[in-house]
Amino acid sequence: MKANKFFAIALAALTLGFVACKKDEPQQDKLKVTPEVAEVSVGATVQLSANLEVTWSSSDEAIAGVNASGLVTGIKEGEVNISAKAVKTNEVAVCKVTVKAGGVTPPPAIPEIDVTDGTLADWEALPADKVVSWECPDDAAMLGLKGVAVYATEMYISILVEPNMDDITDLEWVPFHVYIDLDNSDATGGYGDEFADANTDILCESAIFSAGEPYPYNPAVFKWWGEVGADGWEWTDPSVEHDGSDFWGAIIGEGQLPVGNSECVDGKFEIQLLRELLATVHDMNDSEFGIGFDIQQNWSSVGILPCGSATDENPSGKVAKLKVKINK
Ligand SMILES: [Ca+2]
Ligand SMILES: [Ca+2]
Structure with a gap:
């Protein structure tokens, strides 16, 4: 009996101790x-x-x-x-x-057009919103050019031109002009009413056909540069000095004329002008400029781009130069 009592007390103490022990142990949390x-x-x-x-x-x-x-x-x-x-x-x-993907992604490099690669694939790869283009409407007054596209960067002005060979009646010598309003200002430039816009600051002339053969457009063959009105304009070639300073080389470029030969690319050709050299003749607007084109269908008729449908308000069908933004 005494022993039983001892065991009962011991059991109670053990139980109490266990309970107390369990109460003192910190609760083990679930990992989170x-x-x-x-x-x-x-x-x-x-x-x-x-x-x-x-x-x-x-x-x-x-x-x-x-x-x-x-x-x-x-x-x-x-x-x-x-x-x-x-x-x-x-x-x-x-x-x-x-x-x-990283939040600091370097901007994609600005692509350049290669006018010597014999392909227009580089044009097709450009984002559409980076290119300014114009299509000649079917009922335009100024035929001779189907369309043009211009893509400009801080380095080059690249031009893709599609002549309309059906409208060119004399292939012996087919002059082609690029006229540029470098500073995007009506207050500078001009050559009487000879060009589509009187604010042209510089004009490049070359040909796309010569002696009946396709001719690689070379905008350095001849060039005009001028000031307001016609007085300051001169027609130059490599042998001409201008006021003691030779501006020859102020325009360079390359052109591929694929029409009619094995390098033909859809009847289009590409030209490129180096902006830095244009700027040596005139200040060049840093972000935007105007540009236009014409092609001589024969000695008495010239096709102009951009052109529009002839209307009573605009019987010539001429429209303002294309406004080109420089891609940076
Ligand atoms: Ca090309
Ligand atoms: Ca101007």
């Missing part, structure tokens, strides 16, 4: 990682945290790495699991991390 889902850009970081002491690891170090403090760095686009493993219990919790 915050946040459980995250996004990070390539090259950027995002901080994860855990409620327990953990070690961190990444399911793919090539996509995102994690350091001992739970700082995750995006390496390349993709998805990874960043795991936290509790030091005491080996319990694991995961944060799913999506790595997105």
Whole structure:
């Protein structure tokens, strides 16, 4: 009986002790990682945290790495699991991390047109909104040119021209002109009423046919430059000195005339002018300029672009020069 009583007391004490012991032991929390889902850009970081002491690891170090403090760095686009493993219990919790393209992406390089490559594929690759183009309407008063496209960068003015060979009646010598309002100002330029716009600052002339053969357009063959009105304009060639200074070389360019030969590219050809050299003759507007074209169908008729349908208000069908924005 005495023994039984002892055991009863001992059991009670043990039970009490156990209960007390359980009450004193800190509650073991479930491992939790915050946040459980995250996004990070390539090259950027995002901080994860855990409620327990953990070690961190990444399911793919090539996509995102994690350091001992739970700082995750995006390496390349993709998805990874960043795991936290509790030091005491080996319990694991995961944060799913999506790595997105870097926020600091370098701007794409401005493409240039190559007028010597014998292909128009480089034009087709340009974003449409970077090119200014014009199609001659069917009922235009000024025929001879089907259409034109202009793409300008800080380096070059590139021009794609499509003559309408059906309208050109004399192929012996077919002059072609490019006239440019370099400063986009009506107050400068002009050559009487000879050109479509009186604010032309510089004019390049070459030919697309000579002696009946396709001729590679060379805008340096002849050039005009001028001031307001006709007085300052001169017709030059390489042998002519101008006021003691030789402007020869102020316009360079290359042209491919594919019409009628094996290098024909849809009856179109490309020309390029170097802006830096144009600017040596006139200040050039830094962001926008005007440009127009004409082709001599024969000695008495000239086709002009841009042109429009002849109307009572505009019987000539001439319209203002194309406004070209410089792509930077
Ligand atoms: Ca080309
Ligand atoms: Ca001008």
